Amino acid sequence: MTPLDQLRAAIADAAIxxxxxxxxxxxxxxxxxxxxxxxxxxxxxxxAMLLAPKLKKPPxxxxxxxxxxxxxxxxxxxxxxxxxxPGFLNIFLADHWHRDTLAYVLDQGxxxxxxxxxxxxxxxxxxxxxxxxxxxxxxxxxRHAAYGDALARMLSFAGHDVQREYYINDHGSQIAKLGxxxxxxxxxxxxxxxxxxxxxxxxxxxxxxxxxxxxxxxDALAEQGVAIIVDxxxxxxxGFRVDFDTWFSERSLHQDENGGAISAAYKALEAGGxxxxxxxxxxxxxxxxxxxxxxxxxRSNGEDTYFASDIAYHLDKRARGFQRLIDVWxxxxxxxxxxxxxxxxALGDDPDALEIVIMQFVNIIEHGERASMSKRRGDFITLSDxxxxxxxxxxxxxxxxxxxxxxxxxxxxxxxxxxxxxxxYYVQYAHARIVSVLTKADVARxxxxxxxxxxxxxxxxxxxxxxxxxxxxxxxxxxxxxxxRAPHRIAAYALELAQEFTAFYRDCQIVGVQPVETESxxxxxxxxxxxxxxxxxxxxxxxxxxxx
RNA sequence: GCCCCCGUAGCUCAGCUGGAUAGAGCGCCGGCCUUCUAAGCCGGAUGUCGCAGGUUCGAAUCCUGCCGGGGGUACCA
Numbered sequence: 090m091t092p093l094d095q096l097r098a099a100i101a102d103a104a105i106x107x108x109x110x111x112x113x114x115x116x117x118x119x120x121x122x123x124x125x126x127x128x129x130x131x132x133x134x135x136x137a138m139l140l141a142p143k144l145k146k147p148p149x150x151x152x153x154x155x156x157x158x159x160x161x162x163x164x165x166x167x168x169x170x171x172x173x174x175p176g177f178l179n180i181f182l183a184d185h186w187h188r189d190t191l192a193y194v195l196d197q198g199x200x201x202x203x204x205x206x207x208x209x210x211x212x213x214x215x216x217x218x219x220x221x222x223x224x225x226x227x228x229x230x231x232r233h234a235a236y237g238d239a240l241a242r243m244l245s246f247a248g249h250d251v252q253r254e255y256y257i258n259d260h261g262s263q264i265a266k267l268g269x270x271x272x273x274x275x276x277x278x279x280x281x282x283x284x285x286x287x288x289x290x291x292x293x294x295x296x297x298x299x300x301x302x303x304x305x306x307x308d309a310l311a312e313q314g315v316a317i318i319v320d321x322x323x324x325x326x327x328g329f330r331v332d333f334d335t336w337f338s339e340r341s342l343h344q345d346e347n348g349g350a351i352s353a354a355y356k357a358l359e360a361g362g363x364x365x366x367x368x369x370x371x372x373x374x375x376x377x378x379x380x381x382x383x384x385x386x387x388r389s390n391g392e393d394t395y396f397a398s399d400i401a402y403h404l405d406k407r408a409r410g411f412q413r414l415i416d417v418w419x420x421x422x423x424x425x426x427x428x429x430x431x432x433x434x435a436l437g438d439d440p441d442a443l444e445i446v447i448m449q450f451v452n453i454i455e456h457g458e459r460a461s462m463s464k465r466r467g468d469f470i471t472l473s474d475x476x477x478x479x480x481x482x483x484x485x486x487x488x489x490x491x492x493x494x495x496x497x498x499x500x501x502x503x504x505x506x507x508x509x510x511x512x513x514y515y516v517q518y519a520h521a522r523i524v525s526v527l528t529k530a531d532v533a534r535x536x537x538x539x540x541x542x543x544x545x546x547x548x549x550x551x552x553x554x555x556x557x558x559x560x561x562x563x564x565x566x567x568x569x570x571x572x573x574r575a576p577h578r579i580a581a582y583a584l585e586l587a588q589e590f591t592a593f594y595r596d597c598q599i600v601g602v603q604p605v606e607t608e609s610x611x612x613x614x615x616x617x618x619x620x621x622x623x624x625x626x627x628x629x630x631x632x633x634x635x636x637x
Numbered sequence: 638g639c640c641c642c643c644g645u646a647g648c649u650c651a652g653c654u655g656g657a658u659a660g661a662g663c664g665c666c667g668g669c670c671u672u673c674u675a676a677g678c679c680g681g682a683u684g685u686c687g688c689a690g691g692u693u694c695g696a697a698u699c700c701u702g703c704c705g706g707g708g709g710u711a712c713c714a
Contacts, residue, residue, distance in 0.1 A: 120655095120656080124656095124657075125657080125658085125659085125660090126657075129657070133656085135656065138656090138695090141694090148694085173657075174656085174695095175657085175694055175695070177657070221714070261714060262713065262714070263713085264714095369712090381639075381640080381710090382710090385711085386712095387712085388712040389712060390712075392712085395713075395714050419708095420641075420642065420707080421709065422709085422714095423641045423709060424640075424641080424708095424709045427640085447641070447642075449642060449643080449707085449708085450708075452707090490649095490662090491649090491650065492650090494643080495642080495650075495651095496642075496643065496707065496708090497649090497650090498648095498649065498650095500648090500649080503648090503649085503663085510676085512663090515662090515676075515677090517676085518674080518676050518677075519677095521674070522673085522674050522677085525673075525674055526673050526674085573654095580651095581651060581652090584662080585661085588661090592678095594673080594677095594678095595677090595678060595679090598672085598673070599673060600673050601672095601673075602673095636674090
């Protein structure tokens with residue numbers, strides 16, 4: 090039980106003592122939050138305002154009674170309480186409580202903040218990036234990569250069993266166009282209408298096509314080209330600290346040796362009675378499950394749509410035993426959400442097992458204008474370009490700072506210019522600074538100080554209390570970030586924590602301070618800060634350097 | 638037309654499962670290195686939280702409508 094949970098429990102107990110009804114199924118839940126202004130206490134609760142209608146008494150009167158109840162329950166942890174505004178109960182905690190809290194954080198060790206899902210862990214497959222293998226990864230692909238990877242790290246940290254997967258769309262018209270483009274370039278011709286114009290296509294042509302061959306095999310070239318491009322993508326992602334557990338080939342769904350996954354999907358859909366034929370095509374009646382129009386599975390020319398293979402693909406994911414599927418899709422695919430969920434229902438599966446995160450776009454701004462990002466025309470900023478311009482840490486932090494449902498404008502000129510001012514360095518600097526201080530104090534001394542429980546009963550400075558609060562909140566920040574699928578909250582938290590540590594560093598001498606008990610306490614506080622910063626950065630796969 | 642996301646400081650964006658005087662980074666103005674890392678710190682200026690209603694003791698946050706930006710709306714992927 091965290092110190093915050095203990096506070097919440099005390100408030101709930103106090104409320105029950107005042108006459109609030111509560112059961113295990115329907116507990117009494119009040120807010121417990123850090124007020125914006127320090128004079129409003131360490132924590133504030135709206136419990137009295139929630140109780141007022143039931144107890145039929147003024148909220149402020151209830152707040153006083155609640156505070157008295159808390160005094161009995163919290164003992165020397167509570168310093169004082171105040172009733173404020175319409176009926177807030179502001180809680181001021183004693184140094185005793187703050188010391189116990191730091192002891193709790195230190196005692197939790199490296200796992201502090203994680204494990205919230207360990208009681209009910211799920212097998213989760215996170216599928217992300219999955220960019221068409223018709224060219225190198227763009228900077229936008231980098232956003233998907235950073236997001237999906239950070240999400241996977243967070244889910245693992247919470248206690249889930251997570252795998253990362255990349256779906257390779259190595260089948261269909263785009264691949265055919267790639268093959269045709271390679272053939273055209275090998276002859277020194279322009280690519281056909283709608284083909285791929287990037288310089289890498291000419292390189293592939295040079296590499297793959299025998300110049301003496303009058304009739305190059307377009308399909309074979311496409312396949313070889315895809316293999317090379319996928320290798321490049323894998324390498325780029327690895328450099329970006331993103332490694333997938335599986336690379337799933339769409340083509341494999343169309344091959345019989347895979348059990349004929351697509352025909353199996355048709356059978357499953359037909360068994361549910363949700364398919365029908367019309368205009369020589371096969372349709373899925375997705376309108377029966379919330380979609381706004383029915384969707385084609387097999388076109389009148391006999392070819393399967395992407396939707397059909399996607400259904401087979403998701404059936405395969407479920408067959409592999411994943412309880413939860415998280416797909417990270419670009420904003421241009423949001424129209425597919427309803428039909429994919431409808432397909433789940435048509436298959437008799439639970440649509441809630443499929444969770445689709447829609448990632449908004451990345452606009453690259455260069456010279457004050459929005460740069461084109463057309464993969465087909467080949468005039469895009471690649472992820473590896475971005476990495477070599479600003480580095481992995483800055484690139485990841487930049488991508489992860491913003492919410493996934495907010496469009497990101499990435500100004501390349503600014504990014505280059507300000508990469509040295511990227512907030513990520515502020516966080517990393519705080520970490521390096523702590524390591525430097527702890528090293529100065531001596532490793533053995535730090536080990537001794539952090540093992541000292543209970544911590545020495547020293548009086549605390551405001552900056553120490555503030556830092557302890559920030560450290561403690563890591564657990565709830567992680568939980569929040571996990572449930573909202575919002576890694577950007579971790580980035581924001583890391584920055585805030587670094588700021589709190591810096592304030593502590595400014596106000597409180599650590600090494601050599603007298604008495605020695607104070608030094609011990611502060612070493613413990615510094616070490617806890619170091620661990621949490623490293624952990625938060627680790628969730629984002631950003632380095633926590635010892636020296637800068 | 639319908640669907641999704643966004644509209645908060647000069648810029649880029651947090652905050653949005655309701656709380657008290659709305660935040661960060663960058664940029665701007667002025668200060669700080671003989672003391673644990675100045676990639677730092679301190680002080681200062683900057684807002685009709687797109688607009689209008691509604692719900693509430695309380696709305697940037699929830700609901701409705703409107704305006705503006707982006708995306709989607711294929712027997713493409």
